[in-house]
Amino acid sequence: MNSVPQAPGSFSGGFAWAMARDLRLAWRHPDEAVLTVAFFVLVASLFPLGIGAEPQLLQRIGPGVIWVGALLAAFLALPGLFAADYADGSLEQMTLSPHPALGWAGGKIAAHWIVSGLPLTLLSPLIGLQYGLTPDTLLVQALSLAIGTPVLSLLGGACAALALGARGGGMLLALLALPLFVPVLIFGAGAAEAQATGLSPAPHLSLLAAALIAALVGLPWAVGAAVRIAVD
Amino acid sequence: MTGKHRSGTPDVLQVRDLACRRGPALLFSGLGFEVAGGELLCVRGPNGCGKTTLLRCVTGLTRPDEGTILWHGEPSHVDPERMRAGMAYAGHLPSLKDDLTAEENLEFSLRLRGAATTPGERREALAAVGLDKRRRIPSRRLSAGQRRRIGLARLALDPAELWILDEPLTALDDAGQALFTELLDRHLAAGGLALAATHHRLAPASGVVRELRLA
Amino acid sequence: MYWSSWSDFRAMGGHAFFVWMSYGALLLAVVVEMLLLRARRKRALAAIEEERDLETEN
Amino acid sequence: MNWFYFSSPSTFYGLAGRLAPWCFVSAAVLAAWGLYLGLLVAPTDAQQGEVYRVIFIHVPTAWMSMFLYFIMACYCGLTLVFNTRLSAMMARAIAPTGAMFTFVALWTGSFWGRPTWGTYWVWDARLTSELVLLFLYFGYIALANAFEDPRRGDRAAALLALIGVVNLPIIYFSVQWWNTLHQGSSVNFKGTSMHVTMLTGMLVMSFAAWMYAIGAALVRVRSIILERERRTQWVRELKAA
Numbered sequence: 001m002n003s004v005p006q007a008p009g010s011f012s013g014g015f016a017w018a019m020a021r022d023l024r025l026a027w028r029h030p031d032e033a034v035l036t037v038a039f040f041v042l043v044a045s046l047f048p049l050g051i052g053a054e055p056q057l058l059q060r061i062g063p064g065v066i067w068v069g070a071l072l073a074a075f076l077a078l079p080g081l082f083a084a085d086y087a088d089g090s091l092e093q094m095t096l097s098p099h100p101a102l103g104w105a106g107g108k109i110a111a112h113w114i115v116s117g118l119p120l121t122l123l124s125p126l127i128g129l130q131y132g133l134t135p136d137t138l139l140v141q142a143l144s145l146a147i148g149t150p151v152l153s154l155l156g157g158a159c160a161a162l163a164l165g166a167r168g169g170g171m172l173l174a175l176l177a178l179p180l181f182v183p184v185l186i187f188g189a190g191a192a193e194a195q196a197t198g199l200s201p202a203p204h205l206s207l208l209a210a211a212l213i214a215a216l217v218g219l220p221w222a223v224g225a226a227v228r229i230a231v232d
Numbered sequence: 233m234t235g236k237h238r239s240g241t242p243d244v245l246q247v248r249d250l251a252c253r254r255g256p257a258l259l260f261s262g263l264g265f266e267v268a269g270g271e272l273l274c275v276r277g278p279n280g281c282g283k284t285t286l287l288r289c290v291t292g293l294t295r296p297d298e299g300t301i302l303w304h305g306e307p308s309h310v311d312p313e314r315m316r317a318g319m320a321y322a323g324h325l326p327s328l329k330d331d332l333t334a335e336e337n338l339e340f341s342l343r344l345r346g347a348a349t350t351p352g353e354r355r356e357a358l359a360a361v362g363l364d365k366r367r368r369i370p371s372r373r374l375s376a377g378q379r380r381r382i383g384l385a386r387l388a389l390d391p392a393e394l395w396i397l398d399e400p401l402t403a404l405d406d407a408g409q410a411l412f413t414e415l416l417d418r419h420l421a422a423g424g425l426a427l428a429a430t431h432h433r434l435a436p437a438s439g440v441v442r443e444l445r446l447a
Numbered sequence: 448m449y450w451s452s453w454s455d456f457r458a459m460g461g462h463a464f465f466v467w468m469s470y471g472a473l474l475l476a477v478v479v480e481m482l483l484l485r486a487r488r489k490r491a492l493a494a495i496e497e498e499r500d501l502e503t504e505n
Numbered sequence: 506m507n508w509f510y511f512s513s514p515s516t517f518y519g520l521a522g523r524l525a526p527w528c529f530v531s532a533a534v535l536a537a538w539g540l541y542l543g544l545l546v547a548p549t550d551a552q553q554g555e556v557y558r559v560i561f562i563h564v565p566t567a568w569m570s571m572f573l574y575f576i577m578a579c580y581c582g583l584t585l586v587f588n589t590r591l592s593a594m595m596a597r598a599i600a601p602t603g604a605m606f607t608f609v610a611l612w613t614g615s616f617w618g619r620p621t622w623g624t625y626w627v628w629d630a631r632l633t634s635e636l637v638l639l640f641l642y643f644g645y646i647a648l649a650n651a652f653e654d655p656r657r658g659d660r661a662a663a664l665l666a667l668i669g670v671v672n673l674p675i676i677y678f679s680v681q682w683w684n685t686l687h688q689g690s691s692v693n694f695k696g697t698s699m700h701v702t703m704l705t706g707m708l709v710m711s712f713a714a715w716m717y718a719i720g721a722a723l724v725r726v727r728s729i730i731l732e733r734e735r736r737t738q739w740v741r742e743l744k745a746a
Contacts, residue, residue, distance in 0.1 A: 017344055104344070162661045175647055182676050460554050480601070484721065491728045
């Protein structure tokens with residue numbers, strides 16, 4: 001046991017640790033990622049059954065429905081972010097790690113996005129075809145999801161950490177996270193819809209990107225603080 | 233300001249008038265103690281008297297109502313990262329992932345601790361705690377005692393000066409308890425220190441053992 | 448006073464339903480909140496009372 | 506005078522007890538004056554007719570719903586930074602009143618909308634943002650009460666309120682943006698230019714609502730203090746006295 005104090009941790013150390021571990025865990029039991037994607041496809045195909053498959057109508061509601069479906073799927077993946085670590089004590093070890101909270105919190109959320117947000121984004125053009133959307137709309141939709149879903153993971157991650165150990169479980173998390181998702185939904189769905197109706201999606205996408213940058217700056221700190229409150 | 237006493241080595245951990253509540257009830261107040269290099273402080277007391285809460289206050293997981301914690305003479309909030317690097321906490325929860333093998337669990341736990349270890353060292357540590365043959369199966373299939381031994385291997389390789397242990401001997405058989413005592417000996421002999429909440433009689437060969445009794 | 452008679456006032460130029468449903472809602476909300484506040488205080492005091500009796504017993 | 510003196514629950518309990526009645530009295534007086542101005546004195550509105558008088562409670566309650574959320578977030582900031590118990594109790598004491606004002610703002614908004622735009626719920630930017638604000642209030646209250654240990658609920662809900670207050674302007678902006686895209690011309694609540702009595706009526710009602718909110722929060726915080734400190738000595742003596 002060397003008595004020289006170990007160099008304190010680093011942001012990259014924590015980030016790499018969280019990414020490596022969480023992605024390996026996700027690889028070991030991929031059911032969560034599969035369920036998230038399955039839910040998204042399911043929700044997207046319920047709407048035509050409910051509203052009717054008339055092409056003009058589907059094209060009109062396509063972008064909005066796909067975005068709401070992706071948002072709900074990303075939301076359902078949130079408990080998987082911290083719940084297991086909170087239950088088995090890993091979250092305590094993370095809080096006590098020399099690595100700064102920004103590091104491992106950011107890493108966990110990035111890994112969570114790769115398992116939930118990314119597959120939803122990659123799959124959205126496929127679902128868009130179901131709604132008869134034109135290729136350029138599909139592209140803008142995927143772009144808006146690519147920018148928007150990380151914000152959902154960041155916002156949702158903070159709310160998931162806050163709701164750890166709380167009575168009410170999933171429903172409470174919905175009440176915390178979904179109101180905060182409103183701006184992301186508006187800018188995201190708005191971008192795809194603008195493209196579909198011939199307007200330029202640029203303002204929506206730039207606002208969404210601004211939201212992403214703000215989220216990347218502020219939310220990892222909030223997630224770290226929420227976890228510290230949770231393990232208290 | 234580091235206090236000099238007993239064995240003459242400076243105090244690494246100092247706690248002054250610590251107070252903590254659990255809901256409306258006051259667990260303890262005005263609690264103070266020091267731990268120097270090579271010392272083991274055993275915290276004893278009936279169930280529910282706040283042993284675990286005291287340990288968690290020292291680690292910083294739980295925020296005490298009052299009191300200051302000094303690490304190498306410096307308040308803990310001055311350089312929290314350095315204190316966290318110098319302190320290993322083994323609580324009730326094993327913090328193991330069921331889907332990872334013993335080797336992977338050990339690797340990730342130590343990386344989280346900021347400890348650079350080679351696969352060889354890790355394999356040796358697992359062999360030392362008798363898990364060599366089982367190091368590649370998912371931890372889900374290990375017994376509680378075997379999972380605690382992964383914790384022992386983690387302590388063996390952790391560079392932290394201060395061990396904070398909550399009931400370290402639970403679920404360990406006689407061989408496991410002997411292994412733990414031997415690890416503790418080596419840690420104290422090398423100048424490390426430990427704070428343990430336990431009902432068992434801990435008697436390491438080297439190092440000074442003191443007791444702190446909670447009402 | 449703007450109104451020529453109390454009945455005109457109550458009629459609110461034909462929008463009586465909407466105006467009085469709005470003002471009524473606010474009045475109801477305030478009254479309900481005051482009642483809830485009083486009930487909560489009573490519950491808190493009762494809990495203290497109960498706890499004190501428990502204490503003096505043992 | 507050290508301003509921490511009133512931050513201990515026992516001393517604040519007494520102070521709140523003395524202040525609350527005055528708040529309610531001034532609220533009642535201001536409300537009476539405001540209603541007199543709004544309902545009896547203010548002239549009718551050329552376009553909307555008499556239903557516009559709902560503005561005298563709709564706008565004040567909407568203002569108060571946002572203002573109280575901001576005040577609540579300030580108390581939550583104090584709770585997280587200084588770890589003081591009383592600021593957390595104050596935040597909890599404000600939330601229900603804020604939620605009540607938000608609900609009344611929504612209710613009056615929709616009853617005003619019916620004769621004016623033909624439907625009870627019009628997806629107007631301000632009404633929609635109020636709805637989201639109502640969910641933020643419910644989220645705070647639900648999270649604060651979702652834990653065994655009230656101190657844990659205080660801190661978790663405090664952080665949520667901080668995240669919420671940072672997001673509130675973004676939500677309002679995004680809904681405004683969304684509304685101008687879909688609705689075309691934004692529907693203006695104010696109608697014609699404000700007659701002087703209308704404006705004063707609204708301002709007086711806002712102060713009345715503010716006084717009421719302070720009074721309600723002070724009364725509720727006293728109950729919270731009793732619930733939290735029921736085992737302490739001073740509460741014992743208090744009850745016995």
